[in-house]
Amino acid sequence: MEFCKAAKTECDKIIAKYPEKRAAMLPVLYLAEKEFGHISPEVEKYVGKLLDVPPVKVHEVMTFYTLIAAKPRGKYHFQICRGLSCDLKGCVKIIDYLSEKLGLSSDETSDDLMYTFTPVECLAACETAPMMQLNEDYYGNLTKEKIDDILKENS
Numbered sequence: 057m058e059f060c061k062a063a064k065t066e067c068d069k070i071i072a073k074y075p076e077k078r079a080a081m082l083p084v085l086y087l088a089e090k091e092f093g094h095i096s097p098e099v100e101k102y103v104g105k106l107l108d109v110p111p112v113k114v115h116e117v118m119t120f121y122t123l124i125a126a127k128p129r130g131k132y133h134f135q136i137c138r139g140l141s142c143d144l145k146g147c148v149k150i151i152d153y154l155s156e157k158l159g160l161s162s163d164e165t166s167d168d169l170m171y172t173f174t175p176v177e178c179l180a181a182c183e184t185a186p187m188m189q190l191n192e193d194y195y196g197n198l199t200k201e202k203i204d205d206i207l208k209e210n211s
């Protein structure tokens with residue numbers, strides 16, 4: 057297991073920005089997540105080798121930062137906010153509705169690897185509560201109708 061040539065070049069550039077290789081851990085893990093889909097134990101070993109740290113140090117970072125996928129995620133990753141502002145604006149109904157539409161419970165991925173459903177804490181867009189992040193995009197002022205439209209666009 058190793059990066060493709062382009063990813064390895066990118067990795068070398070990232071590492072060069074830091075005084076010590078191990079300081080590049082998070083951006084290299086993000087790159088590895090993009091390249092391999094998630095950070096498996098094998099990827100942890102590979103990243104450890106690249107950064108001259110034992111794999112257990114990579115694993116420690118992986119268990120702390122939940123933003124980096126430790127298991128396969130779906131093509132569409134729904135991260136729906138359950139923070140206070142979203143809760144006050146009725147996110148519970150939206151979360152239940154989306155969960156039912158996807159047929160997934162919290163932190164589940166569909167068998168066909170199309171969808172992952174993850175309730176999360178505040179995504180720092182409280183002014184648009186209730187809201188969610190779908191892959192890189194934010195969707196706010198959610199209603200059941202908006203969820204239906206989003207699902208139609210992303211299926």
Ligand code: FES
Binds near residue numbers: 137139180185
């Ligand atoms: S509480 Fe939902 S975005 Fe802040």
